Amino acid sequence: MLAALLDERLHGYGIVKKVAALSAGSVSLTTGTLYGALDRVVAQGLVALDGEEEVDGRLRRYYRITDDGAEAVRAEAARMRRAARALPSSRRAAVEGGAR
Secondary structure (H helix, E strand, O other): OHHHHOOOOEEHHHHHHHHHHHOOOOOOOOHHHHHHHHHHHHHOOOEEEEEEEEEOOEEEEEEEEOHHHHHHHHHHHHHHHHHHHHOOHHHHHHHHHOOO
């Protein structure tokens, strides 16, 4: 979810769509999951509320990633790269090749 906010501020539905696109459809957020997660990352200071607007009688809230949130994304990406490098070469080839 944090990665979805790296390039631009988004409202909830925009985050859901961006996460699906970034994951090539392998991650599908429900609104209950999304807003619970947004509450947590806002409380942690990784994301901030960045405006509201009314659209068709409904309030649309926009969120943006904070500097701490962007750093968390970078740190997680680095951790995942280290974990991938730690795999034995035969396993790494299977993972990179998509074998199961």
